[in-house]
Amino acid sequence: MLLKDHKKYCYALEMEVRDYELDCESIVNNANYLHYIEHTRHKFCQEAGVPFIEMHKAGLDAVVRKVELEYLSSLRSGDTFVVYLGLERKGPRFVFNEDIFRKDGTPVLASVVTAVVLKDGKLSRGDELAEVFKPFLNRR
Amino acid sequence: MLLKDHKKYCYALEMEVRDYELDCESIVNNANYLHYIEHTRHKFCQEAGVPFIEMHKAGLDAVVRKVELEYLSSLRSGDTFVVYLGLERKGPRFVFNEDIFRKDGTPVLASVVTAVVLKDGKLSRGDELAEVFKPFLNRR
Amino acid sequence: MLLKDHKKYCYALEMEVRDYELDCESIVNNANYLHYIEHTRHKFCQEAGVPFIEMHKAGLDAVVRKVELEYLSSLRSGDTFVVYLGLERKGPRFVFNEDIFRKDGTPVLASVVTAVVLKDGKLSRGDELAEVFKPFLNRR
Amino acid sequence: MLLKDHKKYCYALEMEVRDYELDCESIVNNANYLHYIEHTRHKFCQEAGVPFIEMHKAGLDAVVRKVELEYLSSLRSGDTFVVYLGLERKGPRFVFNEDIFRKDGTPVLASVVTAVVLKDGKLSRGDELAEVFKPFLNRR
Numbered sequence: 001m002l003l004k005d006h007k008k009y010c011y012a013l014e015m016e017v018r019d020y021e022l023d024c025e026s027i028v029n030n031a032n033y034l035h036y037i038e039h040t041r042h043k044f045c046q047e048a049g050v051p052f053i054e055m056h057k058a059g060l061d062a063v064v065r066k067v068e069l070e071y072l073s074s075l076r077s078g079d080t081f082v083v084y085l086g087l088e089r090k091g092p093r094f095v096f097n098e099d100i101f102r103k104d105g106t107p108v109l110a111s112v113v114t115a116v117v118l119k120d121g122k123l124s125r126g127d128e129l130a131e132v133f134k135p136f137l138n139r140r
Numbered sequence: 141m142l143l144k145d146h147k148k149y150c151y152a153l154e155m156e157v158r159d160y161e162l163d164c165e166s167i168v169n170n171a172n173y174l175h176y177i178e179h180t181r182h183k184f185c186q187e188a189g190v191p192f193i194e195m196h197k198a199g200l201d202a203v204v205r206k207v208e209l210e211y212l213s214s215l216r217s218g219d220t221f222v223v224y225l226g227l228e229r230k231g232p233r234f235v236f237n238e239d240i241f242r243k244d245g246t247p248v249l250a251s252v253v254t255a256v257v258l259k260d261g262k263l264s265r266g267d268e269l270a271e272v273f274k275p276f277l278n279r280r
Numbered sequence: 281m282l283l284k285d286h287k288k289y290c291y292a293l294e295m296e297v298r299d300y301e302l303d304c305e306s307i308v309n310n311a312n313y314l315h316y317i318e319h320t321r322h323k324f325c326q327e328a329g330v331p332f333i334e335m336h337k338a339g340l341d342a343v344v345r346k347v348e349l350e351y352l353s354s355l356r357s358g359d360t361f362v363v364y365l366g367l368e369r370k371g372p373r374f375v376f377n378e379d380i381f382r383k384d385g386t387p388v389l390a391s392v393v394t395a396v397v398l399k400d401g402k403l404s405r406g407d408e409l410a411e412v413f414k415p416f417l418n419r420r
Numbered sequence: 421m422l423l424k425d426h427k428k429y430c431y432a433l434e435m436e437v438r439d440y441e442l443d444c445e446s447i448v449n450n451a452n453y454l455h456y457i458e459h460t461r462h463k464f465c466q467e468a469g470v471p472f473i474e475m476h477k478a479g480l481d482a483v484v485r486k487v488e489l490e491y492l493s494s495l496r497s498g499d500t501f502v503v504y505l506g507l508e509r510k511g512p513r514f515v516f517n518e519d520i521f522r523k524d525g526t527p528v529l530a531s532v533v534t535a536v537v538l539k540d541g542k543l544s545r546g547d548e549l550a551e552v553f554k555p556f557l558n559r560r
Contacts, residue, residue, distance in 0.1 A: 163444070
C-alpha cells in the first residue's frame with residue numbers, strides 16, 4: 001500500500017508468518033527477514049510503476065550492495081506483521097529503510113538496504129529510476 | 141477460506157508469487173510448491189479449529205508419509221494463484237488433495253498428500269482429528 | 281560420485297543437514313528433500329557431461345512433470361546422508377529413482393522424479409540426452 | 421576446518437552453489453548468503469566443541485542481534501567458495517567476521533554478525549561461551 005502522507009515511510013505491506021519459515025527454536029529463521037524486505041521492495045517498485053522484470057528488460061538492474069539488519073524481537077507461528085518502507089537517494093545510491101512491526105506494534109526488525117543501478121551492466125547515476133521514485137523520496 | 145458447498149474442496153487460499161521463489165529459468169522452483177501446499181494445510185487446520193502448534197502441545201502430530209506432485213504449468217513473477225484443498229479419510233490415513241490454479245483458471249499443480257497422526261509419538265487411528273475434520277471430509 | 285558397478289543406482293552424493301533446513305519440530309522440513317534430490321540430479325548431469333546451464337544454452341530443457349516422495353524417517357541436526365540416483369528411460373520420459381539413506385543405513389526417503397525434454401520449448405523425444413545418459417541408464 | 425595459525429580467521433568452510441539457490445538473474449539470491457554464514461557459525465561451534473543443540477539443552481542460546489552484509493560480487497551456478505570466520509568478544513557481545521571468497525580468490529561478501537548469549541532466556545555476560553571460544557578469539 002502506497003502511503004501518501006507519512007513522513008518516514010512511503011509504502012507498507014502486511015504479511016503473515018508461514019510455518020515453514022520457522023526454525024528449530026520455533027521462531028522465524030533470520031534469513032527469511034531478507035525475503036520479507038526483498039518482497040516488499042519488489043511490490044513497492046511494482047506499485048510505483050517499475051516492476052523489476054520490466055526494469056531488467058529495459059537494461060536497468062537495481063543491485064543490492066549493502067544490508068544492515070537489527071533484530072529487535074522474533075516473529076512466531078501465527079504472527080501477522082507489517083513491513084514499512086522509506087526511500088532516500090544519496091548520490092548514485094538508493095537507500096531503503098525497511099522496518100518490520102508486529103501487528104500489535106512491537107518492533108521486530110530495523111533494516112537499511114543500499115542499492116545502486118546498473119545500466120546495461122555498468123554502474124549508473126540512476127537518474128531514470130530517481131525520476132520514477134521522485135514522489136516517494138524522503139526529503140528529511 | 142472454508143468452502144461450504146463445494147463437492148470436491150473444503151478450503152481455498154489465495155497467494156501470490158514472490159520473486160525470491162523464482163529460479164534461474166524465471167519460474168517458481170519446484171520445491172516452493174511444497175511450501176504453498178504445506179502453508180495451505182496449516183491455514184486450513186487453523187481455520188478448522190486445530191492449529192498445528194496446539195495439536196503438537198496436545199501430543200498429536202500429523203506427519204506426512206507420502207506426497208505426489210503433478211506439475212501442469214509454471215508460475216511466474218507477478219502471478220496470483222489459488223490453492224484448493226479437499227480432505228478424505230482412508231483408515232488411519234488422512235488424504236489431502238491440493239490443486240493449484242492460476243487466477244485465470246489455468247491448472248498449475250495437482251497434488252495428493254497422505255498424512256498419519258502420531259499420538260505421543262506412536263501411530264494412532266487419528267480419531268480425535270477425524271472428529272474435528274468431520275464437517276470437511278469428502279464423502280465421494 | 282558416478283557408480284560404475286551398481287545395478288540400481290548410477291550416482292551417489294553425500295550431503296549433510298544444515299540447521300536452517302530444520303523446522304519447528306527440529307526435523308528437516310519436507311520441502312528441503314526436493315532441494316536435496318534436485319541438487320543431486322544437477323550434479324549427476326554435470327558429472328555425466330551435460331551441465332543444466334549448457335543444456336539450456338543448447339536449447340534443451342529437462343522439465344520435471346511428476347514427483348512422488350515417500351517419507352520413511354526424518355533427518356535431524358548433524359545428520360549426514362547419501363542421495364542415490366538411478367535412471368530409466370520410458371519413451372520420451374526420463375525417470376529418476378532417488379533414494380536417501382542416513383549414513384548409518386537408515387532409509388529416509390524414496391522418490392521417483394519424471395522429467396521430459398523440451399527442445400526449443402517444444403516436447404521432444406529426448407534423443408540427444410538419451411545418447412549422453414546411455415552409459416548410466418538402468419536396463420532392468 | 422579450524423585454522424590454527426591465521427591472524428584474522430579461526431575457521432574456514434568450503435561450500436558450493438546449489439542451483440536452487442539461484443534467482444531469476446542466475447545469481448545466488450541475497451538471502452542465501454545468510455544461510456551460508458549461519459551454517460558456517462554452526463559448524464564452527466560444533467568443531468569448537470559446543471553444538472547449538474547441546475548449548476540449547478544447557479539453557480544457553482546465542483541470539484543474533486545485528487547483521488551487516490556487504491555484497492562484493494555474485495556467486496553463480498557451479499561456483500565453489502570458502503566462508504572464513506573470525507571471532508571477537510566485545511563485552512557481552514560476540515562478533516563474528518565472516519567473509520566469503522570464491523575459490524579463485526575473488527571477494528564475494530564481507531559480513532559482521534553480532535550475537536549475545538541468553539542464559540535461561542535472560543541476557544547474560546556469556547562467560548561460559550567465552551571460556552570455550554577462548555582459543556579462537558581474535559586479539560587484534
